[in-house]
Amino acid sequence: MQTPKSILLHIDGTARCAERVRITRQLVETFDAKATAMYSVTPLLLRYPLAIEGGAMIAGELAKLDDEYRDQARSAFLAASAASPRLTWAEVAGGAPWEFARQALYSDLMVLGQRDAMDEASSGTPPDFVPNLLIETGRPALVLPYAGPTAQIGRNVLVAWKQTREAARAISAALPWLVRADHVHVVYYGDTPDLVLLAQQHYLKTHGVVATMHDGGGEQGDAGAALLSLASDLDADMLVMGCYGHSRAREWVLGGATRSVLQSMTLPVLMVH
Numbered sequence: 001m002q003t004p005k006s007i008l009l010h011i012d013g014t015a016r017c018a019e020r021v022r023i024t025r026q027l028v029e030t031f032d033a034k035a036t037a038m039y040s041v042t043p044l045l046l047r048y049p050l051a052i053e054g055g056a057m058i059a060g061e062l063a064k065l066d067d068e069y070r071d072q073a074r075s076a077f078l079a080a081s082a083a084s085p086r087l088t089w090a091e092v093a094g095g096a097p098w099e100f101a102r103q104a105l106y107s108d109l110m111v112l113g114q115r116d117a118m119d120e121a122s123s124g125t126p127p128d129f130v131p132n133l134l135i136e137t138g139r140p141a142l143v144l145p146y147a148g149p150t151a152q153i154g155r156n157v158l159v160a161w162k163q164t165r166e167a168a169r170a171i172s173a174a175l176p177w178l179v180r181a182d183h184v185h186v187v188y189y190g191d192t193p194d195l196v197l198l199a200q201q202h203y204l205k206t207h208g209v210v211a212t213m214h215d216g217g218g219e220q221g222d223a224g225a226a227l228l229s230l231a232s233d234l235d236a237d238m239l240v241m242g243c244y245g246h247s248r249a250r251e252w253v254l255g256g257a258t259r260s261v262l263q264s265m266t267l268p269v270l271m272v273h
Helices: 017-030 049-054 056-081 097-104 120-124 129-137 165-178 193-206 223-234 256-264
Strands: 006-011 034-039 087-090 109-113 141-144 156-161 183-188 212-215 238-242 245-248 251-254 269-272
Touching: 006 017, 006 056, 006 097, 017 034, 017 056, 017 087, 017 109, 017 141, 034 056, 034 097, 056 087, 097 129, 109 129, 129 141, 129 245, 129 256, 156 165, 156 193, 156 223, 165 193, 165 238, 165 269, 183 193, 183 223, 193 212, 223 238, 223 256, 238 256, 256 269
Parallel strands: 006 034, 006 109, 034 087, 109 141, 156 183, 156 238, 183 212, 238 269
Antiparallel strands: 141 269, 245 251
C-alpha cells in the first residue's frame, strides 16, 4: 500500500478548477503529501492553426492571450490554495497536455477534472485528456465531477470489483482511503459472486478494512449507470474502479463503464488503468 506523497494537480481556466485546488489541499493534509499544480492547456495557435496565415502579428496576439489566461489561472490557484506550503505552482515550458502526461510519470496521484463541455474554458483541454492520461501513464487519478458538492471524499467508499488487473490496481491505489473510511462497499457484477466477493473480503481484511459486499447480479448492459445509481443509493462520496480502454488508430476506445462514468459521474472517482 503506497500512500500518495507526490500529487500532480491539473490546472486550467474552468470554473471548477478552484474546487480541485481545495480538494487537493485536503489530500495533502490527510496524507502528509505535497502537490504540484501545473497549468496545462493546448496553446491557442494549435487550437486555431489557420491563424498562422494571419502572420506573426496574429500569432503574437494569441501567444499574449495564452500568457494572460495562464496568469489568471495562477491567480485563481493562489487564492484557492490559501498559501498552503504543501501546494506549489510549476512553470513548465510549453505546458501543453502532453507535458502534463510526462510530469505525471513522476507523481503518485493525479487530480483531474471531469470535462464540462458547457464551460468555454474547457476547449483548451482535449476531449480525451483524462482517459489518455490514465492509459498512457498508468498512474491513478482522482477525477472530480464538474457539478455537485464535494464536501468530503473517502468516508463512504464504493469499490467496483472485477477480476482484472485494472480493478486490482484500483483497489491497491485506494487502500490509503479505504483504511481511513467509515464505510466501504464492494460491488461485483458477474458469475460466482459468493466466491469472488468472499475472496475480496478476505483480501481487504488483511489490510484492516471491513467492507460490505454487494452482489450486483450478472454482467450489466450499462455497468457505469448501475454503479452511479448504487453510489447514489449508498450515499457514497467516492467511487473506485478500473479504467478500461486501448488505443486504435490514434483514437481511444474506452470500455462501456469507463466511458459512461466519465461522462455522467456524480461523485469523485479514483481510476486506474
